[in-house]
Amino acid sequence: MNELKTARSRVNFKSAEDVDREIERLQKQVDTGTMKLVDDKKALSEISSLHRQKKGFVGFDAQQKAIDDLKSQITELKKTLDDPEQKALSEKYTLLQKELDELKAEQDEAFKNMKALRDQMDKARTEQQEKYIAMKQVKDAYYQAKRTYGEYEQQAYKARQERKRQEREEYEAGKRKQIASQKLDEASTPAYQNEILTAEGLIRYFDPSAVATKETTGPSKFAATTQRIVDSSGIKGTRLMKKDEAEENYFMGTGGKKGKKARKGGASSPAPMPAEGKFNLSIGVIEELTKVGVDSPMSQADVPAVVERLKEKLEFWKKDQDRKTKEVCWLMLTKLLNRYSSDANHC
Structure with missing residues (x-):
């Protein structure tokens, strides 16, 4: 009985319903997604601990019921302590107490196993958190490299555009120079x-x-040679020239x-x-x-x-x-x- 009281004193809640309400409150805070990573981790740890405490309350209730039953039996036994039948009952009580002690020992063993399971769960959660952080670092590095590559591509595109602009300006300047030279040559042709x-x-x-x-002075070297002459004296009318x-x-x-x-x-x-x-x-x-x-x-x-x-x-x-x-x-x-x-x- 003293051990049960000591166990209950270690818990901050009076019943399993109080534990459920606290679990629900913490779960709502986690679901909002507004908590910091440290607070989120702490809340999840508290929720897990409360679930374990809730399971413990079931054992406490069973033990309390068993204790209450035993108290009732003891009270009845005390009334008939000197009665032979009561002695038999006392022996039976002793036997039941022994069985109760055995049950308590089994319960302690169960608590030990539960503690081991809890430690394993905490270890698994820690490993999960470490892997999550490692994965986040990989993602951050990937997106940083992607941003760096995008900036490089943008700078390269600007450089190509600038080079094209300079080449276009040089081409247009050369073309303008050629046109200006041509127009000046045409303008320098003697007037009239x-x-x-x-x-x-x-x-x-x-x-x-x-x-x-x-x-x-005379015909040039390209002058035509003498050709046949047609006598047109006998032709009447006016000759039309082409x-x-x-x-x-x-x-x-x-x-x-x-x-x-x-x-x-x-x-x-x-x-x-x-x-x-x-x-x-x-x-x-x-x-x-x-x-x-x-x-x-x-x-x-x-x-x-x-x-x-x-x-x-x-x-x-x-x-x-x-x-x-x-x-x-x-x-x-x-x-x-x-x-x-x-x-x-x-x-």
Whole structure:
């Protein structure tokens, strides 16, 4: 009985129901997931201990019931202590007490086994916690390595993009430089070049005597040989010239479309003027006069004035050629500088 009281004094609860309420309270705290790892571990340990105490209460109740039964029996025995029957009962009590002691010894052995099981459980829980910590460390290392690799990939991507941007800027700068060089080359072409060549060709057409001596010294090595001559004296009517023939006669030795071939081959003789009273101009000649801003002559009498007008324009263009060329170059240079400076500001 004293041992039962001592065992009960070691427990902070009066009944198994109190133990169940405490277990339920701790379990709710664990289920919330808001506790620290240390507190969580401590609460789980207390829950396990309370479960063990609850099992102990079952044994306490059984022992208490047995003690109460024995007390009742002792009370009844004391009433009839001197009775022979009571002596027999006393002997029976002694026997029962002996059996009770044996039961107590078995209970103590059971408690020892339970303590061993509890120690094994605590050891297993400790090992479980250690493995959990080790697994958490492995996971942390894995995710850290993954983050490091992601940062490396991001830096590598930025480096590739920066390299592409630099290559693109270098390519565009080279392209701009090439375009600027090409435009400056085009702008540095002598001004009025086409007008001068056209005017010279028209002057030669209307005034064959204006052909330079070096161009009239004789046929070049590319001149065609003498071909068969057709006698057209017996043919009646007016001979119509092909457009190619008229333009070839006009562009002989000039800088027009046919002039390049004429300069290479040379002009053996100036183009013949129309006969008196038959003043005709080809479409090509009229178009070239329009290009240089000179009105077409309406008759043979207007030709000298046209030639004089062409010479005036030719003289002006030659005198103004250098200034105009520099002006065009300067305008092109200014335009390129403004354009590229604007592009740089946008960048």
